[in-house]
Amino acid sequence: MSLPKTIAVIGAGVMGRGIAQLACSTGAVVRLYDVRPDAIDDAIAFIGKMLLRQAEKGTIARADADRQIANLHAAATLTDLADVDLVIEAAREDLATKQQLFKELETIVGKDTILASNTSSLSITALAAACADPARVAGLHFFNPAPLMKVVEVIPAVQTAEVTVARLTDFVHAFGHRAVRAEDSPGFLINHAGRGLGTEALRILQEGIAPVEEIDRVVRDVIGLKMGPFELFDLTGMDVSSAVLTQIHAGFEQDPRLRSSHLARRQVEAGRFGRKSGRGWYEYDGDKRIEPNEPPSNADLRPVWVEPNADASSWLRTLVVAAGAPLDTGATPDDASLLLVSPLGQDATVTATALGLDPTRTVAVDSWLGRGKRRGAMTTSVTRPAYREAARAVLTADGSRVTITHDSPGFVAPRILANIVNTAADIAQQRIATPADIDDAVRLGLGYPMGPLSLGDKYGPTHIVAVLDAMADFYGDPRYRVSPWLRRRAMLGVSLLTPES
Template sequence: MQALHSNALVAVIGAGAMGAGIAQVAAQAGHPVKLYDNRPGAAAQAVAGIDRQLGRLVEKGKLAPEAREAISARLQPVEAIEALADARLVIEAIVEDLQVKQGLLRQLEGLCAPDCILASNTSSLSITRLAAGLQRPQQVVGMHFFNPAPLMALVEVVCGLATDPGIATTLYETARAWGKQPVHARSTPGFIVNRVARPFYAENLRLLQEGAADCATLDALLREAGGFAMGAFELTDLIGHDVNYAVTCSVFDAFYGDFRFQPSLLQKELVDAGRLGRKSGQGFYRYGEGAERPPAAELHTLASAEHCVAEGHLGVMQPLLERLRDRGVAITERAGSGLLRVGDATLALSDGRLASQRAREDGLGNLVLIDLALDYQAATRIAISWSADTTPEARDQAVALLQRAGLRVTGVADLPGLVVLRTVAMLANEAADAVLQGVGSAADIDLALCAGVNYPRGPLAWAEQIGVGYTLRVLDNLQRSYGESRYRPSLLLRRSDAQGARLHD
């Protein structure tokens, strides 16, 4: 199947930020576009707003004046839904209400040609339920854009039970022709992104609740060690806690109360208080004139570290050795189980156990655990925790070694999996379950998280880099520590580990 021809009329219903953005994307791709909203004058106002945005692009030299004129000429606001009868594709971007959307689709089915594609931009409602009861449910498909639609690359093309696969392919190719990065998804709660991304928020909310560190410190670790564009708390402040909490509750309810999607009482309290984030002036952080972001916590020591011993391969943390060598640290390498020793301190990558538990079980004195980093050569900050019997002198020796590598060192409470490792392991676990259940392919799920929410690496690719077996071990240890089904490892991870198979095979 091929993309819709650029002369095919595209209709967009809903002239809010998302609908206007979708209309702009289609017009920029060369389609004639009709924009309709049931609020008088709203469509015309949205088209004028699009023209102003295009004008700003012209002022910045990013768009030719004649291109602006051509795009604006292709945008037509209409005041009656009957004007959409000749559309080849209709995309609705109205309120997230099942009955309202179903009523609109029934109206469109009676209005438009039998071969017209009816697409919903819903982010959470079932495409199967939206199409149920229609005479032509095979024509209904999800086309989920991300806000702002002109800038965000991802489009989730979502099939319900009755969706014609050929129509889904047409929309997939159309999204590509529009300059987007589409992925195929099956209509299950949250589709890909709103399902797989839940642990990013949930684990950091739990770490905050359990006293691992404060918001600013946890956010800094996700950015400066994990490579994420934003931490969980600044991101939920940006999204709006009412929106983020509602999506979490929706997914939790849709999965019959599966505790892997359990909403956070901390976030509920913010919503109850009206502290919705940037739009209300306060969330986890304060906003507005004079508001300052608190600094991340950091450990400092005057101790020095000139020499260390690497016992065996350090796994994903191996690049740290090269970084230390580049800064003049002498390294002795010998056989062992992946430990790094400096002075009296023993350093190791976290495996999901408490530092005190691992020290006792493995017989390791003065144990300091190191968190995961996206790139140990480029990271600027790293988290550590230490066992109860680690002396202050040994901890300082570990801090001195990591400082010598040019890292800011942040201490967090002795909790399973630290911060980045725990977050990534749970993201990979949810992604693996989505693959196992046929929601999407491994490649599409990784692409969706990178293109849709700007993750620095797809969760499944990250699990393969860490090692599927190691990721599984972290999850097993998290589950043992908490005794909760929330941390149960995906069967796909167990099977891939047992078979020695890649997740992307």
């Protein structure tokens, strides 16, 4: 399938200039249009500077840079776009504005010209419906900065022809990015998948289970993401993130899985947007985030009794002995011993009660995800501080760090991981995208160490289902209902990446 030889980019802002730079790299002639002529001039100068910088670094040959710069032109009016093969619109995020633009373009360009929108949130189907020929309209969603973010969502409307999708996919591959197909739905693919992290982090904070900095530490150190959810909110801007959270929740008819929190709205009302306002979930000194220090570990060691029938009993006993604490090996614990339990999905209170243990001395340890450089633990509602700190001393004796939270079914890391995986699984269940596209899109677009379905495979679908079921039972909230995609593959013992046969 032939690539477009002439491409128009409408909108010379940050996204438009990045898209135009990529379009130039395919060898096409690129025409850049904006209602502000000075913005076009600035964008062309910027793109030229970027291309020459690539040539200086040896990323591209100087002759290629010169050729691409020569192929980039300003368009004074929309009529200058009459002969283009592809239009990529990156204008203001307003449906009526885009519909009017596309209707006008249809009277100017040829009948085979594709009309693509870089919208991040508006309905492609509604945009296409305003056109005389909706079959040639599709979404082509780039991420900022477009040259560096190596994924692009190709989004067909209900009316879009398959040939349009195929031509756009080939175009994306021509400049070396990964094209992922996402059906037209709120948030498309990547923004939808990203809700799994932020919404559950907000719920954990709202419930008073852990403070912002500890949630972020767990997500970084245990799950392995580059940034915690609140760091990410501060980077993107809470005003932007809160609007996306609300929009996707409403778009899916208030699906409880995607429910946000009043805490997000409160941050916006307070003007605490994040880095750009100097205050967000964190305080900032210039660009430097001010993060509270981790609690010290300076408690005295005391005898420790370990739940005998848990899967992690041997691991926990080894930690206790290595820490130098006396190991209570009695069938029932002594009256002064610290009591360590390791539930999966249940909270510390439920576990202590079921085992007949003294809840004032009980601390639960996450033995599923918390065996690495950061461990997770939680107290019951009445655990005495001396026993909490004794647990901290044992769990950090070998140099590991620990996050000790208030009681929660599932701990912090398992809750967030389960929500990330469950959200992605339901995207697959709804056929919004293929499993392979979901994994690649999230890895490339959100910077996860691996795709969410691969994360589910790594840590075990049956464990994730167990955590979700336990939370659903405890809270009685359909937010934690297990996606059919996830439950069936867990029951079958197959990878979450397994497509429907």
